[in-house]
Amino acid sequence: xxxxxxxxxxxxxxxxxxxxxxxxxxxxxxxKESLHGxxxxxxxxxxxxxxxxxxxxxxxxxxxxxxxxxxxxxxYMKSKIWNCAQCFSCKYRCxxxxxxxxxxxTMREIAVREGLAAEALAGYTRIAKLxxxxxxxxxxxxxxxxxxxxxxxxxxxxxxxxMEMREELFKGFPGMNVVDRAWAAEDFTIYxxxxxxxxxxxxEKVGTVFPFLVDIVQDDMEDKKEEMEAxxxxxxxxxxxxxx
Amino acid sequence: MKTVLVIGGGVTGLKASHELAExxxxxxxxxxxDYLGGQxxxxxxxxxxxxxxxxxxxxxxxxxxxxxxxxxxxxKHSTITALSGNAPEFKVKIKNSKGESEETFGAIVVATGFExxxxxxxxxxxxxxxxxxxxxxxxxxxxxxxGPTKGELKRPSDGKIPKxxxxxQCVGSRDKQVGNPYCCRVGxxxxxxxxxxxxxxxxxTEVYVYYMDMRMFGRGWExxxxxxxxxxxxxxxxxxxxxxxxxxxxxxxxxxxxIMDRPIQHSVDMIILAAGQAxxxxxxxxxxxxxxxxxxxxxxxxxxxxxxxxxxxxxxIFIAGADKGPLDVENCIVEGAAVAxxxxxxxx
Amino acid sequence: MSYEINDVKTAINHGKGMSxxxxxxxxxxxxxxxxxxxKIGHIIGPYKEEEVMYGIKKKIPLDMHYQHKxxxxxxxxxxxxxxxxxxxxxxxxxxxxxxxQTSCTAWNYHxxxxxNLVQLGAVAARNWHRAYEEGYNFTIHCxxxxxNYLEMRHLLVGNKELRDEVKKILAxxxxxxxxxxxxxxxxxxxxxxxxxxxxNADPKRLEGIKGLVGVEHYGCHFFKQVSxxxxxxxxxxxxxxxxxxxxxxxxxxxxxxxxxxxxFRHILVNREFTRSAQNIKLxxxxxxxxxxxILVNCTGCGTTFDKTQWIQKAVGEDYHYPxxxxxxxxxxxxxxxxxxxxxxxxxVTPVEPLLDKMGISYN
Numbered sequence: 001x002x003x004x005x006x007x008x009x010x011x012x013x014x015x016x017x018x019x020x021x022x023x024x025x026x027x028x029x030x031x032k033e034s035l036h037g038x039x040x041x042x043x044x045x046x047x048x049x050x051x052x053x054x055x056x057x058x059x060x061x062x063x064x065x066x067x068x069x070x071x072x073x074x075x076y077m078k079s080k081i082w083n084c085a086q087c088f089s090c091k092y093r094c095x096x097x098x099x100x101x102x103x104x105x106t107m108r109e110i111a112v113r114e115g116l117a118a119e120a121l122a123g124y125t126r127i128a129k130l131x132x133x134x135x136x137x138x139x140x141x142x143x144x145x146x147x148x149x150x151x152x153x154x155x156x157x158x159x160x161x162x163m164e165m166r167e168e169l170f171k172g173f174p175g176m177n178v179v180d181r182a183w184a185a186e187d188f189t190i191y192x193x194x195x196x197x198x199x200x201x202x203x204e205k206v207g208t209v210f211p212f213l214v215d216i217v218q219d220d221m222e223d224k225k226e227e228m229e230a231x232x233x234x235x236x237x238x239x240x241x242x243x244x
Numbered sequence: 245m246k247t248v249l250v251i252g253g254g255v256t257g258l259k260a261s262h263e264l265a266e267x268x269x270x271x272x273x274x275x276x277x278d279y280l281g282g283q284x285x286x287x288x289x290x291x292x293x294x295x296x297x298x299x300x301x302x303x304x305x306x307x308x309x310x311x312x313x314x315x316x317x318x319x320k321h322s323t324i325t326a327l328s329g330n331a332p333e334f335k336v337k338i339k340n341s342k343g344e345s346e347e348t349f350g351a352i353v354v355a356t357g358f359e360x361x362x363x364x365x366x367x368x369x370x371x372x373x374x375x376x377x378x379x380x381x382x383x384x385x386x387x388x389x390x391g392p393t394k395g396e397l398k399r400p401s402d403g404k405i406p407k408x409x410x411x412x413q414c415v416g417s418r419d420k421q422v423g424n425p426y427c428c429r430v431g432x433x434x435x436x437x438x439x440x441x442x443x444x445x446x447x448x449t450e451v452y453v454y455y456m457d458m459r460m461f462g463r464g465w466e467x468x469x470x471x472x473x474x475x476x477x478x479x480x481x482x483x484x485x486x487x488x489x490x491x492x493x494x495x496x497x498x499x500x501x502x503i504m505d506r507p508i509q510h511s512v513d514m515i516i517l518a519a520g521q522a523x524x525x526x527x528x529x530x531x532x533x534x535x536x537x538x539x540x541x542x543x544x545x546x547x548x549x550x551x552x553x554x555x556x557x558x559x560x561i562f563i564a565g566a567d568k569g570p571l572d573v574e575n576c577i578v579e580g581a582a583v584a585x586x587x588x589x590x591x592x
Numbered sequence: 593m594s595y596e597i598n599d600v601k602t603a604i605n606h607g608k609g610m611s612x613x614x615x616x617x618x619x620x621x622x623x624x625x626x627x628x629x630x631k632i633g634h635i636i637g638p639y640k641e642e643e644v645m646y647g648i649k650k651k652i653p654l655d656m657h658y659q660h661k662x663x664x665x666x667x668x669x670x671x672x673x674x675x676x677x678x679x680x681x682x683x684x685x686x687x688x689x690x691x692x693q694t695s696c697t698a699w700n701y702h703x704x705x706x707x708n709l710v711q712l713g714a715v716a717a718r719n720w721h722r723a724y725e726e727g728y729n730f731t732i733h734c735x736x737x738x739x740n741y742l743e744m745r746h747l748l749v750g751n752k753e754l755r756d757e758v759k760k761i762l763a764x765x766x767x768x769x770x771x772x773x774x775x776x777x778x779x780x781x782x783x784x785x786x787x788x789x790x791x792n793a794d795p796k797r798l799e800g801i802k803g804l805v806g807v808e809h810y811g812c813h814f815f816k817q818v819s820x821x822x823x824x825x826x827x828x829x830x831x832x833x834x835x836x837x838x839x840x841x842x843x844x845x846x847x848x849x850x851x852x853x854x855x856f857r858h859i860l861v862n863r864e865f866t867r868s869a870q871n872i873k874l875x876x877x878x879x880x881x882x883x884x885x886i887l888v889n890c891t892g893c894g895t896t897f898d899k900t901q902w903i904q905k906a907v908g909e910d911y912h913y914p915x916x917x918x919x920x921x922x923x924x925x926x927x928x929x930x931x932x933x934x935x936x937x938x939x940v941t942p943v944e945p946l947l948d949k950m951g952i953s954y955n
Contacts, residue, residue, distance in 0.1 A: 029751060030709075039418065039484075041456045042500025045507050046486030049851040049869050052507060059500065085855035085865070086702040088739075092816035092826075093368065093486060095419040101817075108705030117705060123861040124704050136695035138667035150863055152902030154940045169674050169935050175691040176673070182666035182695070189692045192718060192765055199761045200711035209706070235766025367827045368849070489846035491880060496846065 019070030021077055024110050025103070031065070034102040038062040044090035044100055056083040058090040058100030065103060073107075081107045082120045113205055121209050128210055132203075132217045135185035135193050139178075140166070191228040194221050246270055248587055249336055249349040251324060251530055254282020255573055256565025257355035258306045259580025260587075264353075265315035267588050272347065273310065274319045274338055276526060280307050282357050284573060287381040290388040290395075292573060293437040294464030302573070327352075327534050331560020332591060351560050351587045354534065354544060355580065358566040359524035361416030361424070363517045369415065370488045371517060375401040376495055377488055379415075379519045380431070383438055387445075397442060397449075399514045401493075405446055406513035410497055411435045412485035413455040417520030417570075426541065428520030429570040432458050433465045435518045436472045443476040451478045452510070454485045454499050462572065483508070488515055521570040536561055543569045554583040562587055616648050617821070620749050621771060629755070630748075631770040633724045640784045645820035651774050652784040652823075653731065657687040658723035662734030663695045664891035669898070671935020672891075675923035676733055676778055678933050682926040683788055688728045693719055698740035698813075699892070703856035709747065713758040716744040721767045730772040731781060735890035736856075738777040739813030742821060745771055777814065779889035779918045780823050783830035786837040793838065794927040800950030801925060802839035805883040806916075808832045809873070809897065811890025812851050831889050831918045838925050843883060847876040853900075854892035870900050874911050885914045885946055887921065901941045914946040915939060930954045 003017040025031065044058040045051045051058065064072045084104040091099035111117045121128075131137050140162050148155060158165070162179060170176035175184040185193075194217055197203040207214040246269050250261045253275030261271045279285055281303050289299045310316050319338060326337040332350040360381045363371040371377045376399045378386075389395035399406050413435060417428035432455070439451045458480065460466040472478040483499040490496070496511045523542040531538050537545040537557035544563045547555040556563045564583035565576045624630045637655040644650045657680065665672040680687045697715055701707045720741075723730040732738045748755050748771065759769050782789070790798075810828045823830055832842040853869025855862065877883065888894045898915040916936075923934045930947050931937040931954050947954050 029753065030747075033750075036420075039456050040502055041414075041484035042502040042507075043484050043486040045500035045502075045505075046483070046498040047849070048507070049853070049855075050865075053865055053868055057505065059502070060505075082857065083862075083865075085851050085853070085858060085869075087812035087851035087855075088816035089812065089849070089851065092819050093421070095414075095421055095484070097420045105702065105705070109708060112705040120857075120861075121704050121706070123857075124700075124706070127700055128704070128706055131695060131697055131700050136666070137663040137697065137700050140667050140670075143668065148899070150867065150903040151899040151940055154902070154942070155899065158938060158940065165937060166670060168932055169670055169938075173674070173677065173689065175689070176666065176670070182663040183661055183693075184691055185694060186691050189694055193694045193715065195765060196711055196714045196718065196761055197707070199764060200708060200714060200757070202707045202711035205708065206706055232764075232766050236763075237766075239766050239768065367825075487849065491846040491876070 015067065015069035015071065017068040017070070019068075019073070021073045021110070022065075022068045022070055024114075025065065025073070025106055028106045030102055030106055034099040034106070035062060035065055036096050036098055038066060038098060039096055041095060043093050043095060044098075047089040047093055049087060049089070050083045050085050054080075054083040056080050058084075061100040061103050062098050077107055077111050077114075077116055079120075081111065112209060115208050118209060125210060125213070128206060129213055129216070130181065132194060132197060132206070132213060133190065133220055134181040135190040136182040139181045141179045187224060188228055188231055191221065191224055246591065247272070247349045248351050248353060248591075249274065249324075249334070249347070250353045250355060252282065252355035252357055252526065252565075252567070253277070253280040253318070253320070254355060254357045254565065254576070255284060255303070255306060256357065256576040256580040256583075257282075257353070258310050259577045260353050260355060260564060260584045261316050262306070262309040262313060263581050263584030264587060265313045267584070269315065269588070269591070271316045272319060272338075272349070273316055274322045274324060276321065276323050278321045280310065280318070280320070283360070283381075287360070288385045288388040288391050289573075290384050290391075291437065291441065293433045294462070294468040296437070296440075306577070324530070324533055334560065350591050351562060352534065353583055353587060354530050354536070354556065354561065354563045354567060355565045355583075356526040356530045356567045357524060358521040358527070358570065361428075361519040361522045363415050363519050365422055366415060368487045369412065369485070369515070369517060370490065374488065374490045374495060375399075376406070376513065377515045377517065379517050380434055380438060381519065383516050387438070387441055397446065404513075406449060408450045408512040409442060409452070409514045409516060410485070410510065410512045411439060411451065411453045411516045411518060413453065413518045414484060415517040415519045416522065418456070424520065424522065424541065426570070427459060429459070430572045431518035431520055432460060433462060433468065433572070435516070436460075436465075436469050436478070438516065439478040440468070440472050440476050443478060452512070453478060453480045454483055454497075455480060456482070456484050463574070485515075521566060523567060527567040530567075534558065534561055536563070543567060554579070554586045560590070615820075616646075617746060617749055618773075624749060631724075631768060633720060633730060633770045633772040635773050636727065636729055642780070642784055642823045643825070644822060645825050650776075650821065650823065652776055652781055653729035653774070654781075654785065655685050656728045657685060657731045657781070658726065658728035659687050659689050660693060660696075660719060660723075660730065660732045660734070660737060661689070662737060662891045663699065664895055665733055668895050669891070669917070669935070669938055671920055671938050672894070672917045673733060674933060674935045675917065675919040675928065678923040678928050679782070679789065679919060679926055683785065683792060688726055690722055690726070692722055696734070696737040696740050698736050699856060702736070703860070709754060710757045710761070712740065713744050713748055713754055714761040716741055717748070717758055717762055717769050717771075718765065718767060720772055721762070721770050723772065724770040729776070731776050731778055733778050733891075735777065735811030735814040736892060738775065739811075739817035741775045742818035745775055746818060775821070777822075777889070779814075779830045779834075782918050782922055783823060783834050786834045789834070789922050789925060790837055793925040797925050797927060797950070797952070798839055800952060801921070804840050804885065804950070805881065806832075806835050806840040806842055806885050806887045807845055807848070807877055807881050807883045808835070808842065808887045809848065809852060809890075809893055811888075811893050814890055831887050834918050835887055835921060838921065840887070840921070843881040845876045845880040847873050852893040852896045854896045856892070859892075859896060866896060866900060867903055867906070870896060871904060871907060871909070874901065874904060874909070874913070877913065878911065883913065884949065885916045887916055887918060889918050897941075899940050912941060912945070914941055914943040916943075916946075924950070924952065
């Protein structure tokens with residue numbers, strides 16, 4: 001049930017409790033571990049790197065989830081949650097063992113699902129694609145100097161020599177000398193990863209932000225499906241035999 | 245049987261022993277240290293809130309009443325090691341440096357008290373690493389004219405009088421991280437008292453108290469709090485001390501000014517940690533030997549908090565004072581008297 | 593200020609009457625194993641016990657290491673996995689570099705909110721199962737993977753609902769839920785092996801390391817995300833402990849606790865945050881210590897410290913603190929070639945002056 005709180009004199013609505021976002025967040029099972037009331041002591045804010053630079057407060061995150069004011073929650077869902085650096089300093093030192101960082105994580109998940117994250121995830125296409133098609137999150141190739149101007153001129157120099165440098169470093173370590181991904185995860189492994197994303201509903205969620213990525217992944221899976229499923233069946237049989 | 249064993253020679257045990265002796269019981273008082281007065285004597289507490297009365301005015305008569313009473317036998321430097329038998333015939337082994345002896349008692353009073361919380365585990369405060377981070381108990385000693393600095397608040401690192409002092413409330417209390425979610429019940433008034441003492445002695449020193457709530461529920465406590473703000477200009481900031489760092493020999497603290505919604509950093513010369521109370525080793529040891537129930541924090545659990553507050557889970561064994569939970573000196577004395585009455589009625 | 597490892601190792605023993613709080617997940621795992629709810633991947637071969645929070649003993653496996661690699665290390669700082677392999681080769685420790693390992697995907701998750709807990713849990717359990725089916729102990733290179741796997745273990749042990757969902761997916765892959773007996777970060781292993789590393793070290797190299805001044809920075813996901821299961825209690829000691837054993841003079845600076853500014857997403861899309869946080873950290877390091885190197889154990893922090901010192905020129909600062917991983921230091925001590933075997937040439941902040949000071953040739 002939604003609940004309105006009015007200013008007793010002007011009778012203007014001051015806050016609305018129990019709106020849509022509030023309910024969605026409270027449904028997540030992590031909330032009961034992340035929020036146990038709040039002493040308003042400020043230990044979290046004192047240690048928070050995001051609070052030092054942004055209009056963001058882990059204490060406010062806890063308080064707003066206790067008060068449930070939809071307007072404040074919406075403001076966070078739309079932008080402020082992306083300020084958190086996920087360093088968990090708030091969780092580490094909270095005397096009530098709350099975790100604003102975990103609440104923020106829950107909210108980020110819901111923001112993606114609810115289609116509020118397009119702007120925040122604008123720079124994420126390549127990483128999401130890499131995870132879903134290569135099985136790991138980073139590749140030496142991604143570190144093009146124009147994408148990382150902060151990293152200075154030496155980075156440009158290293159970037160141009162990376163192939164021979166890696167070859168020298170990883171002599172005798174098959175699978176490590178690659179530049180289009182972090183290491184050469186096998187096709188079967190990538191397929192298993194894709195299955196997990198599909199089965200867990202995570203792939204569908206990716207579709208809310210990067211619809212084309214879902215097509216790429218599904219095509220990729222389809223191409224190798226027969227061979228891979230046969231491998232999985234063999235694994236299942238082996239597991240069943242071991243169980244007996 | 246008109247013999248009673250009292251374990252613990254702090255204010256509670258002293259008061260209980262005296263009252264029982266006055267009623268004609270033979271009391272054996274066992275104290276593990278070689279002095280009486282418990283934590284009050286150990287840390288040379290100087291003044292008592294809210295009246296700023298000298299501790300000696302209270303403690304000296306309480307000790308004298310025990311030492312001058314012929315019905316009380318004081319065993320200093322002694323501990324109990326074993327219990328057998330049941331009420332009203334307990335056989336207890338008492339050990340001292342000379343050896344062990346067994347005595348029989350009609351009832352036992354456990355008044356083993358508390359120990360100050362050791363803030364070393366709150367690593368972020370730097371206690372025991374940064375010399376000028378001290379506990380409230382250590383400040384009592386510093387402020388006492390009979391203490392190591394003859395009453396001067398000389399900071400440990402260089403012996404200088406600090407110009408800026410910060411006091412952190414709730415150290416080891418109201419803190420699930422260290423397993424103590426309870427309130428220490430004395431930190432607020434003790435810090436307020438110490439802030440006033442510091443301001444009285446050194447009017448130029450600034451004193452800041454970092455707190456969550458000032459819990460001034462005792463007799464005259466709220467008035468003392470008002471006095472600290474109005475007459476002594478102690479600055480109370482609503483935000484819990486979060487971190488202490490040492491940079492180029494300068495202490496610096498971090499907190500949130502929660503009323504203003506902003507994180508703050510503050511350089512100070514000395515930090516006093518209002519360390520709360522924890523059940524002492526003596527309390528835990530006594531519970532084990534006597535086989536009486538403890539609560540989830542290790543304090544002794546009364547048979548019924550409302551109806552039998554001074555009875556332990558075992559018939560004939562009574563409990564009183566700060567071994568049941570955090571308590572101030574004034575109420576420890578009340579507890580000592582209360583348990584004496586209960587023992588007397590049970591041995592009648 | 594300089595410090596001894598035993599001085600900071602403070603928060604372990606919880607002291608008096610605090611049974612209320614002590615919670616050892618191992619007991620709960622054992623119960624679930626007995627009920628047939630989960631399997632436990634028990635430690636294989638020798639192990640060393642090290643104290644974590646509340647004095648609980650954590651078993652650190654000393655052999656048969658499944659190497660759960662780090663995406664960020666393999667891509668940005670490949671000298672780190674190479675050094676991890678190197679010190680094992682030198683000490684005769686058997687390890688398994690698996691090409692069937694996937695990323696834990698936690699960096700992506702924390703940065704973007706893509707993915708969900710079932711997906712993270714299933715990915716974790718699939719990698720755990722890889723170590724189990726190959727007969728190795730699960731060990732982790734990356735701090736974010738480490739924090740994530742500690743968290744996943746906590747959630748999977750504590751929530752039947754999540755466990756059932758994950759088990760359902762694992763069954764479809766022909767796998768089962770096998771939770772490792774211990775979730776161990778590679779820096780904890782290097783710490784547990786510190787005396788062995790010292791004993792096998794090249795005396796000439798030790799001569800070069802001796803007296804170097806170091807500061808340490810730990811990844812937040814190493815000790816803040818799940819803080820009761822790392823060696824040393826709440827204050828991490830493994831990197832400083834290893835380094836001081838090898839002769840480095842460790843110094844503490846006031847901002848040691850603060851986040852490096854990586855922020856998972858900030859280093860990519862909110863760089864002004866990364867720059868500002870780095871500025872605060874580096875300024876404190878310079879003013880208070882001015883060390884020979886910054887020692888790290890975390891992929892993200894190592895990347896941030898190494899790559900973004902250069903941009904501090906924008907605020908008129910010129911920092912040149914080499915960023916060295918614990919395992920690179922161990923590899924150097926054990927005689928590794930600084931470039932060909934410790935991969936220090938991949939670092940953006942120049943390491944050459946440090947190598948010169950240590951008397952190690954690199955050409």
